[in-house]
Amino acid sequence: MxxxxxxxxxxxxxxxxxxxxxxxxxxxxxxxxxxxxxxxxxxxxxxxxxxxxxxxxxxxxxxxxxxxxxxxxxxxxxxxxxxxxxxxxxxxxxxxxxxxxxxxxxxxxxxxxxxxxxxxxxxxxxxxxxxxxxxxxxxxxxxELEDLPEEFVEREIDFLAQRFAGRPDVPPTRLTDGTRAWSTGGTAAEPAVTVTGGRADLLGWLAGRRDGSALTTEGGALPALPPL
Known part of the structure; x- marks a missing residue:
């Protein structure tokens, strides 16, 4: 709560x-x-x-x-x-x-x-x-994004992943920093794309502050996200 x-x-x-x-x-x-x-x-x-x-x-x-x-x-x-x-x-x-x-x-x-x-x-x-x-x-x-409090970064990734969840214009996507995973995008049973990177880079991409070039993807290209 x-x-x-x-x-x-x-x-x-x-x-x-x-x-x-x-x-x-x-x-x-x-x-x-x-x-x-x-x-x-x-x-x-x-x-x-x-x-x-x-x-x-x-x-x-x-x-x-x-x-x-x-x-x-x-x-x-x-x-x-x-x-x-x-x-x-x-x-x-x-x-x-x-x-x-x-x-x-x-x-x-x-x-x-x-x-x-x-x-x-x-x-x-x-x-x-x-x-x-x-x-x-x-x-x-x-x-910088790397200076943000750890609790804030984790909660904001949660928040933005939820915000894009179920969006038909975002492919089913799995996000991971190597220790934790989040799901976002469309509602298919299996994610089409896995995006991996550090939390600051994941947050920067989700929040429109970074272009995602520091992230790696499997299963497809880095999804285009709608503006916040």
């Missing part, structure tokens, strides 16, 4: 790591290109702040975003700000998320996110943890 209290603590630790690292930037470097196409580091930081507020909305029973257009406009509006404004916004929005998470609530209830996606409220802290960890990597400031 998901432990939302423990995950909230992990979110706080990950946010502190990100803020410490981002605090070493300056107003010039925050405007430079991140690892996400078309986004500067300012876009990434603005998205992190607005995502925290969006998850507060979900926890409090409101739509995650007013609209997709409003979400994108808010990020574009905030991206050009100076570093101090970004750091304050990420910190303050993270505190609002933590405060909301600490309030008494029915964590077993089903909540709605974007695009009609639903989940248990208890999984929202882990979803926020994903945002903070992966976007820290996306900033391109020295934090």
């Amino acid at each position: 998901t432990d939302h209290v423990r995950d909230l603590a992990s979110v706080r630790e990950a946010t502190d790591r990100l803020l410490t690292a981002a605090g070493k930037l300056d107003n010039a470097t925050v405007t430079q290109q991140s690892r996400l196409p078309g986004w500067t580091r300012g876009h990434v930081l603005a998205h992190l702040a607005r995502n925290a507020d969006a998850l507060v909305n979900v926890l409090e029973g409101r739509p995650m975003y007013v609209s997709a257009e409003a979400r994108d406009a808010d990020i574009e509006r905030d991206a050009p700000r100076g570093l101090d404004a970004h750091l304050a916004d990420v910190r303050e929005s993270a505190d609002r998320f933590q405060d909301t998470g600490a309030a008494p609530a029915d964590w077993s209830r089903t909540v709605e996110l974007r695009n009609g996606v639903t989940d248990s409220a208890s999984r929202l802290p882990f979803r926020r943890w994903v945002e903070v960890e992966l976007h820290h990597v996306d900033l391109g400031i020295g934090y």
Whole structure:
């Protein structure tokens, strides 16, 4: 069972790591290109702040975003700000998320996110943890997939394998790091492809952060994954 209290603590630790690292930037470097196409580091930081507020909305029973257009406009509006404004916004929005998470609530209830996606409220802290960890990597400031906490990497591989499970556009696939295996893709009885590699590379491929060139395959080519 998901432990939302423990995950909230992990979110706080990950946010502190990100803020410490981002605090070493300056107003010039925050405007430079991140690892996400078309986004500067300012876009990434603005998205992190607005995502925290969006998850507060979900926890409090409101739509995650007013609209997709409003979400994108808010990020574009905030991206050009100076570093101090970004750091304050990420910190303050993270505190609002933590405060909301600490309030008494029915964590077993089903909540709605974007695009009609639903989940248990208890999984929202882990979803926020994903945002903070992966976007820290996306900033391109020295934090790599290999630096992610081991527990996080294993759980995120689990999460993404489940996300692609049953997809007819992804062939039945077995993932393994040599010690553990995950199944994803279509529903055939036997996997069409086995993908082997280190956990950081498996996660990077599943999350669209690496092209999979460090992975090896048996039974076919590396499957093409739909965007997250």
